[in-house]
Amino acid sequence: MQIGDLSIREFQSRLSTGMCLSFGPFCTRISSDLETFAETFHQCYAGLPVLCDDQIAHFSVSVRQRPGLRGHLRPQAEFLFEGLAPFDPYPRSHAFPMFEWGLNWCIANTAHHYLMLHAAVLEHHGRALILPAPPGSGKSTLCAALVGRGWRLFSDEFGMLRLADGRLHPLPRAAPLKNASIEVIREFAPTLTLGPRYERTRKGTVVHVFPPLASLARQTETCVANALVFPRYVADAPTRVASLSPVVGVTRVIKNSFNYLFTAEAGFDALCQLVRRADCYELTYSRLDEAVDRLDALLAASGGLAQAATGHAELA
Numbered sequence: 001m002q003i004g005d006l007s008i009r010e011f012q013s014r015l016s017t018g019m020c021l022s023f024g025p026f027c028t029r030i031s032s033d034l035e036t037f038a039e040t041f042h043q044c045y046a047g048l049p050v051l052c053d054d055q056i057a058h059f060s061v062s063v064r065q066r067p068g069l070r071g072h073l074r075p076q077a078e079f080l081f082e083g084l085a086p087f088d089p090y091p092r093s094h095a096f097p098m099f100e101w102g103l104n105w106c107i108a109n110t111a112h113h114y115l116m117l118h119a120a121v122l123e124h125h126g127r128a129l130i131l132p133a134p135p136g137s138g139k140s141t142l143c144a145a146l147v148g149r150g151w152r153l154f155s156d157e158f159g160m161l162r163l164a165d166g167r168l169h170p171l172p173r174a175a176p177l178k179n180a181s182i183e184v185i186r187e188f189a190p191t192l193t194l195g196p197r198y199e200r201t202r203k204g205t206v207v208h209v210f211p212p213l214a215s216l217a218r219q220t221e222t223c224v225a226n227a228l229v230f231p232r233y234v235a236d237a238p239t240r241v242a243s244l245s246p247v248v249g250v251t252r253v254i255k256n257s258f259n260y261l262f263t264a265e266a267g268f269d270a271l272c273q274l275v276r277r278a279d280c281y282e283l284t285y286s287r288l289d290e291a292v293d294r295l296d297a298l299l300a301a302s303g304g305l306a307q308a309a310t311g312h313a314e315l316a
Contacts, residue, residue, distance in 0.1 A: 004046030012038045018062075020051035024160065024171035024219050026107065029057035030099075033064050034077060037095040040195055044096075044174050044208065047216035059106045063099050065092065081106055090201075097198050097206055100174055104157060107171075108258045114169070115267045116258040117159030121168055123152040127226040127299050128168060130159050130278070132256035138233030138285070141181040144209045145288045146295065148189020153215040154223075158258075163266045166273045167222040172215040174208035182207045188288050225278040227302040228253065229295065232284050239290040241298060242282045249280030278302070 003011060003021070015038050018031035032038055059081065066076040066089045075092035078085050079102035086105060090098040108116060119132035120143035129146075133139035140156055147153050154168060156175035161168060174195065177185055182205065185192065195208040230244070230252055244252070250271050254260050260267050279302045285291035 001050045002046065003042060003048050003050060006042075006050075008039060008042050011042045015041075018053075020053060020055040020057055021045070022049040022051055022219070023103070023173065024155075025169050026058045026111070026171075027051055027055050028103065029055075029060040031062045031064075032095075034092065034095050036093070037063055037077070037099065040096045041099070043193075044195060044210045045216070047211075047213040058110070059103070061099075061102065061106065063095050063102075094198055094201055096174075096195070097176065097201055097208070100176065100208070103173075107158060111160070112259050112262045113163060115161040115163060115260065115263050115270050117161060117253060118157070118256045118258060119159035120156050120175075121154035121159045121170075121225075122146050123154060123223055124150070124296070124299060126223075127302065128154070128223045129295065129299050130168070130225050130228045131231050132159065132228065132253055133231050134256060137231055138181075139231055140175055140177060141184060141233070142231050142285075142288070142291060144175055144177060144181075144185045144192065145188055145292050147175075147209065147212065147215075148185070148192045149292055149296075152218065153211055156209075161270055161274065162222070163263060163270050166270055166277070167224055169222050170215070170219045172211040172219050174210055176203070176206050176208050178206055179204045184288065185209065225274060227299055228275065228278050228280045229298070230280075230282045231291070232282065233286065234284055235286055237284050237286045239287060239294055240284045241294055242284075244280040244282055246275040246280060249275040249278075252280075 015032050018029055020027055020029050062080040063077060066078045076089040077092045077095040078089040079098050117132050119130050120139050122129050131139050143156050153172045155171040158171050160171055193210040195210055198206045228249055253271055
């Protein structure tokens with residue numbers, strides 16, 4: 001059964017007492033007493049599998065009205081992980097972005113059997129692309145543009161590289177667009193479903209791109225990476241793609257990893273395997289249509305294993 005098989009009233013009732021849901025490789029037990037949050041969640045994750053209530057969960061979280069007089073005078077919502085609040089409450093109207101950022105926090109702090117990259121991951125015609133980038137690089141905008149052109153969303157935030165075999169595991173979630181990028185994507189990809197507008201969050205104005213049903217339906221299908229592309233938005237710049245050596249690729253991926261230091265030798269070995277298998281590039285862009293076209297062509301032509309052989313000795 002999927003969330004969308006439940007009416008909104010049924011979903012709110014089950015969510016109030018807690019239910020187990022599958023987010024990629026993670027079972028999450030979630031409860032909430034907030035109707036507005038439940039309505040947005042129901043729309044965003046209609047294709048998400050509902051698990052048995054007795055499932056053992058990786059994370060147990062709650063999004064609830066903050067109790068006490070202060071929570072009623074100035075309505076606030078709090079995020080609880082295993083019954084504890086890891087960060088300050090948000091305005092009650094911001095409960096959905098608080099949940100998204102809260103679940104990110106849970107994953108980033110616990111899932112160290114993966115090498116977690118701060119990267120968007122997408123797949124097109126059976127070939128996968130990793131877009132590692134620091135905040136402000138245009139990663140989420142580019143990711144949304146590719147999804148709007150039919151690419152499968154693995155993740156906007158986490159590149160989940162499995163240490164055991166070097167495969168990427170999908171984690172399709174709501175992708176936050178911030179400030180000016182919101183209207184850019186509305187115009188570029190009108191077929192995408194966008195959620196409510198949240199003003200004056202801690203990251204400015206935020207609107208979420210809801211994950212396509214097709215991406216949620218395939219969230220157990222792993223893959224290997226064919227290309228690593230480090231995007232950088234520069235206003236008015238011409239679109240430019242430059243090839244990078246495997247050594248430079250490893251160095252840049254490390255800088256865009258949440259937990260490389262925790263994974264130690266296993267993380268280094270996984271990164272070496274990654275750049276031997278995938279071609280590495282830097283993309284500078286200002287026009288989304290040109291960037292999407294270049295990535296389409298680049299991924300289709302990406303050689304991966306053959307080209308990476310030249311960097312094998314450097315990474316040994």
